[in-house]
Amino acid sequence: MKNLLIIVFTLLSSSLLAQEVISTTKGNITIHPIVHGTLAIEYDGMTIYVDPYGGAEGFEGLNDADLILITDIHGDHLNKETLEALNTSKSHFIVPQAVADQLGGIDNAKIETLDNDKSTTFKGIEITALPMYNLPENEESRHPKGRGNGYLLNIADKVIYISGDTEDIPEMRALQNIDIAFVCMNIPYTMTINQASDAVLAFKPTIVYPFHFRGQGGLADVEKFKSIVNAKNENIEVRIRNWYPKN
Known part of the structure; x- marks a missing residue:
């Protein structure tokens, strides 16, 4: 599994855009960590944006988004300023109802709740x-049950989990056969690194990216998160990336 992922750095407009390419039985998935809880996924000529912010x-x-997934109504997930700055004229949105209720100015025919x-x-x-x-x-509760969505994406033979803003809830701990997981950890909004590591050890993704880890006290100690996970399960590959390039 460790050989599935190749890190490529491409020079774009005097900045580096990280690309992580993961092989599948039907072609490559390219993942772009962008900032905080925001990422892009490319597969088979399609581009997906998650929580553009x-x-x-x-x-x-990056190409304009064919699909945009939004997890919650908070400004670091539903960020209308960013959406208005992007070309979303051909984008299909998949969102929870609470987000759809606030997506004024977007063609409702392109919004799927x-x-x-x-x-x-x-x-x-x-x-x-999820x-x-x-x-x-x-x-x-800052994030009541039923208002926001985490997401599972089944792409070719890979399953990608995007946590959204959550604590170590039973639904996450019960996940199975996750190839790639993006797991939040920022207090007081979501989880501590101990909660996040305990949840990850429960559902055992092949690869986990700690993301969304800026909280009231600054950035969470993701290196410590990695050490906690790998002390108990060295087979879980913890991939630490630069989600805060301006810090």
Whole structure:
């Protein structure tokens, strides 16, 4: 599995755009970490943006999105300034209802709402919305259950998990056969590195990217997250990337 991923750096507009190429039985998946919880995925001539945030400059060198996935209503996920700066005229959106309710100015015919535990397909990719929420579940929760979506993407023979803003909920811990996972860890909004590592050890993805790790106290210690995970399971490949290039 470790040989599946090749890191390529391409010079674009005087900045480096990281590309991580993962082989599948039907061609390559290219992943672009962009910033915080934002990434792009390319496969079979298709481009997917996840939670576009941070301005259009982060997407320089990428094709316009065929598909845009948004996880939640908060500004680092549903960022209308970034969406307005990008060309989304041909983009299909898959979002939770709470996000759809705030997507004014976007052609509603291109917005598909997806509730937790429901699935849809887009150009051969199966997409499942998963719960993402804080514990304990109460009225003060920053992320109540049912409002936002994590996502599972089935692309060729690979399954990609995108956590959204969540704690180490039972639905995440019960995941199986995940090839690539993007897992958040920023307090007080989502998880501590101990919670995140415990959850990752429970569902055992082949590769995990810690992302969305800027919280009130700065950046989480993702190196420590990696050491905790690998001390108990050296077969989980923790890939630390630069999600905060301006820091």
